[in-house]
Amino acid sequence: MAETYDVIVIGLGGMGSAAAYHLARRGKRVLGLERFTPAHDRGSSHGSSRIIRQAYHENPGYVPLVLRSYELWEQLERDTQAQLLTIAGGLYLGTEDSDVVQGSLRSAREHNLAHELLDQKEIRRRFPVLHPRAEDCAVYETQAGFLRPEAAVAAHLGLATRGLAMQGGAALHFEEPVSNWQITNGGAVRVTTAKGTYEAGHLVIAPGAWAESLLKLSLPLHVRRHVMAWFDPPEGIADFSPDCFPIYIWRTGADTVFYGFPATDCEHCGVKAAMHSGGDICTAETIERKYQARDIAEIREQLAAYIPALNGRLLHAATCMYTMTPDEHFIVSRHPDYAQVSVACGFSGHGFKFAPVIGEVLADLAIEGRTKWPIDFLSAERFAG
Incomplete structure (x- = not known):
């Protein structure tokens, strides 16, 4: 029975x-x-950290849901006495007409979210380790941060x-x-x-x-393989602490988005960065779980151009899967x-x-x-x- x-x-x-x-x-x-x-x-x-943010560039319809998530994450912390959420601020970067910038602005304005629009000079002034292009700008919000999955x-x-x-x-x-x-x-x-x-x-x-x-x-789903990597900043980790360095999502090309975090208390230490765009098509059974040199080279290319102070020794890397809808x-x-x-x-x-x-x-x-x-x-x- x-x-x-x-x-x-x-x-x-x-x-x-x-x-x-x-x-x-x-x-x-x-x-x-x-x-x-x-x-x-x-x-x-998994992967020790996941971004949480309010000015949601993908669609303003997500904002009520994510605001409720903040309330529930905080309730879960109170109920378990576990540290799950760290607020560090968030930067959403790209050219002024990019989806990351325009979508973030749209959500922030529709839902009256506190935010600032920073030009290239202001980004460099506030976050000296970042090297934006002359045409880059960023939406900044104070309430973004990261979760411990x-x-x-x-x-x-x-x-x-x-x-x-x-x-x-x-x-x-x-x-x-x-x-x-x-x-x-x-x-x-x-x-x-x-x-x-x-x-x-x-x-x-x-x-x-x-x-x-x-x-x-x-359903028209497919699975993509992505690699997360943790680096040891050559000049030390202090410039990447959550007190002075935010999470970021950066549209650097038509088909290129990378993202990253401040230093966390994860077991591997270092500072995490990864590609959001691209990714090999795979299945849950066929995914190559061992990272390859090309995976790290792709991330390093972004760091060398935009965050050279992070482009240090690789400490650790891990794979995860995105299950994608069209x-x-x-x-x-x-x-x-x-x-x-x-x-x-x-x-x-x-x-x-x-x-x-x-x-x-x-x-x-x-x-x-x-x-x-x-x-x-x-x-x-x-x-x-």
Whole structure:
């Protein structure tokens, strides 16, 4: 006989861990299934730091969601006494007509976000280690910063299991990949693994790069391999501390965007930088996880031109995966074919900051069938046909 729950969550990375927490917090009996260990490094929710920002150049529609995420991240810190979020400021650089600059300005103005527009001279004055071109400018906001993804996933998972004290709670099964799910004749969702069969009234799927094999839905997704690298600044790390150096996203060419962070307290130390653009097409099974010389050379080319003070000894590098949609917006909605299933995927390399509000939305969809948060532009149905 199948074990029964209120909701089953497949995938316990950034989004799934948050969904399990929010469902348990509302008193639901939750089963979480994860193919790897807790807070693992095999998907997209690792690498010691992830950017969080408000002046969202991708689309102003994200701003209400990210503002709610700030509230939830701060609540999670209070509830766990863990340091998850560091505010360091944020710079979004490029030519004045670039998508990064114009999109950031649009979001800031539509949502009345505090911001400044800096010219090349002001960028150099405030942040001397940066070498912008004469035609570059930047949108600066004070409330941007970075999150610690592994600690954040662990925090959501930990609180989800403690939910038992609130008449609900989550049973979390790790190293138990899902082999199949289906709708029963009675309308429940039945999920099968090599270790057991489980049923629930609702299923949440947060599959990351495994979307194609789990969703039972034809979506135009593809996976890109990206490399993150940590460098030892030749003149020391002081100029890159969060007190004086922000996160940044820099449009340096028509097809080139790189990004980076101030120095963090990660185990590898150093200062992290990476390419947001490009990336080899791969799958979760075929990704080359070992970094190559060409990966580091691509990042060094950007550093040599724009942040030469960071172009020092390589300390560490790691791969991650972007699961991309054609429009680079997320998919967060009810499954178009099954009312008992909600999906969250296709986060296109900019999703982690939204994890707590996406978890809240997924709990709304599972329990109430709707949410107050503006997610219509993220519906899977935009790719129908």
